[in-house]
Amino acid sequence: MKRKFVSLLLLIFPLLTFSQELSIDEKIEEKFKPFADAVSSVVFYPITIVGIDVPIVIIILLLGALFFTLYFKFANITLLGVAIRAAKGKYDDVDHHSVDEVAGDPTPGGDVFESVQAEGVVGEVTHFQALTAALSATVGLGNIAGVAVAIAIGGPGATIWMILAGFLGMSTKLVEATLGVKYREVGEDGKIYGGPMYYLRKGLKENNLAGVGKVLAVLYAVFVIGGSFGGGNMFQANQATSQFKLLFGLESGFIFGLLMAVLVGIVIIGGIKRIGQVTEKIVPFMGIMFVGASLVIIVMNYNIIPDALMQVWNGAFSETSVVGGVIGVMIVGFQRAAFSNEAGVGSASIAHAAVKTKFPASEGIVASIGPFVDTVIICTMTALVIVVTNLKSGLFEYSNLDSNNNVIMNGTGKHLGGVDLTSVAFDSAIPGFSILLTIAVILFAFSTMLSWSYYGIQGWKYLFGKSKIADISYKALFLIFIVIGASSSLGSVIEFSDAMIFAMVFPNVIGLLILAPKVKGELSRYLKAIGRKD
Template identity: 40%
Template sequence: MWSSIDTFLANLASFAWGLPLLILLIGGGLYLLYRIRFLPFRYLGHAIAVLRGKYDNESDAGEISHFQALTTALSATVGMGNIAGVAVAIAIGGPGAVFWMWVSAVIGMSTKFFTGTLSVMYRGKDSEGTEQGGPMYFITEGLGKKWKPLAIFFSIAGLVGALPVFNVNQLTQAINDILLKPANLYAGIWSDLIIGIVLAIITSIVILGGISRISKTASRLVPSMVAVYLIMVLIILFVHIDVVPEYLSLIFSDAFSASFYKGDTFLGGVLGGLILLGIRRGAFSNEAGIGTAPMAHGAAKTSEPVREGLVAMLGPAIDTLLICTLTALAILVTGVWQSSDANGVSLTASAFQESIPGVGKYALLVCIAVFSISSLFSYSYYGTKCMSFLFGAKNKSIYNYFYIASILIGATTSLSMMINLIDTFFALMAIPTMLSTLLLAPRVIKEVRKYVKKM
């Protein structure tokens, strides 16, 4: 039965990530980049000043600061997308997949700017009268009530897309491979189930406290773990400094030759398959155009939508251009991508063990645990927002119980099943997010011109 479900989800993910979605995500992102004339990229310094709190005003509408909004969004994206998602991309596509993840990220910065701005421009009110942001609200508030079916479609897809099954799956695999199996303590499904129960308890304590507790927890956990992770990767690159230039060069050359690609073809060839793989893993890593991050950015305390758009834009730069690149180089320079049959987080763990024997894989496990658990907190917030929009704010807490139950499913099923499930629903979420963003783009551009004049 499980193999049938696995095959069905793989076919569904392949269908969802077809040419139409590729055109919508990449073509749409390029269009937005052209319309805005690369303007947000010229204000990176200003974006960092906003992030540091220079323009914070406690009297502004919203629930959390710019910094907390970004760390909440990053706690969902910085994690398994960077550690396991990159490893999956390299295992299937080789070094060239990284280049197409970069392309996805640069275009994604433009998309994130637009969706982050819209999430504040068109905040709506839930059934309890509380201001909320996110694609479902900027669709109904910006495009009008006749577009509500599109908002409902996004929210239904979001109920599944926000489930933490991939993160839990990979954290469970990491604990088993790094701790339990070497100590001969692994007991099959029972070990997986116990890990799932512990994660469910930890998650319950935080998520039942709402966005304020989630954002405070994320803002403490994420920056410190990112710093630890980056230091470890830099040690690996220093150990293999002699081959770093060679692999950087290979990322570019293999992006157009697809010499190491082992997946399905797309548009009649392996290069098409490699491009699609890089974009899928890039989208999973930074979520640009998917619509999850705008739900966090919509809660930011600000009266200037463009400021939150600029902060949102930093997400793909930190997430994909920095952290994913370093992870990819760690896997490539150590050679484990060719010498090991491992996939996902186990491949990344092999790279850390090769360069930092004894300590490396355990330090990685700590980072994985923090990244994964912080992701569990953020995704629960996204799911409850979708639940609140569909069934009323008083029923949103019901979602948390389904969410907690799904942790046990993620811990006890296969990697391919979980990644295909989330890929499918991310694709479905991207359709309403990108369509509405493209339709509302002229209003964002108008808002940007007003903001730049004021500056």
């Protein structure tokens, strides 16, 4: 245990030095870049399709999502109503108190006291809290910044393919969350430990693949820790600070980083219960605020909507579309959706595992709502705002990008990235509306850090044990990295950490494919319990 702990500290020592000597960012960047590039080149190894390099991890995610959609007979669509009702608590009585009749029971259908074990239910959060905790990790800057870049590269037609990929991703989330609950463990203190680490180890052991399961589980735990410090922390803090500095004209982000660290610390000390209590309030608020603001812009330009929708539809299927025609636009849309909702990464199953239920599939069905909200609704809103405002004001030409994929704006010659492009679109519709976007960015970043802290600590405790020391050490490191991310420019470190997030796909999808029959059995059991035929 101690040897493992020391080894990991040695691995992350270069990152810890940031907190002491932020002035040497460039030197560390120079030393770290070759390592980051090597890891990223493996995870995002490109396969060329119609002249476009597509990361192999995206192909795995999409093929997996398509397989699960077909294998579960489009449960992502047919069970959407059940998912919404379950999230609202309609089936809580079934989840918490139903009686499982024992084979040979001489008095079937009797009172609950006949099967005490079946009546008991473990868990720390409600269906809705688990959903919002998972959503808070995926509904973030990718929905605002990434979508803007996707539309700029692929044109309006990429929107259609983002929506389709979002629907497919719902099936993957169903599988992940079901397995997360099925193979979770309960600590002596009643806290829940779940996610891919556990269903890879325990589930694959049931399939006579114990050795493979152990290796994949450890790899996943390492990847989720790396991802939590980078993409789930430093990147979020960095982008939120940038927007804050832009709004108020500040030079340094150190104080803002400290403030965010304090606020995050107050929440994460309470664990998943506190995170769930906060996210169930923040996520609906920020979602409604962002979607509401987008709808205001779209409605104000109602006369342009038909032309905008025509651009979206034609752009999705026109052979003369930018970047290689139909397949090129399809790839751009699919890729953005995969990065946005993280279906197949497995991280969301860690949050969903903490739900109060005795039916694993109940949470799997609820979890399928995640990609629908994240990609089908929020990403679509961002895309429509970009298309409508660009059609009205002629802000930029699609596919007119510089070497860094920044959009070259018409008239001004400015080169803007994703968040800035969305901000300009908001302001072009209603002057000052970008303030709402800044608030949304900060809230998205804050909520993302909350959930990723929980994901990371689960991986940390899987490797180093569930002691108080392990708990405190991880949380302290996580808060330090918030200040680092807010104060520094750490391109290669963040690139490496993002690669760690998507490295999680490889062990996770292997487990999902092997354990899919288990999920089918759980799904049938739950649907029977609520009186619905599958």
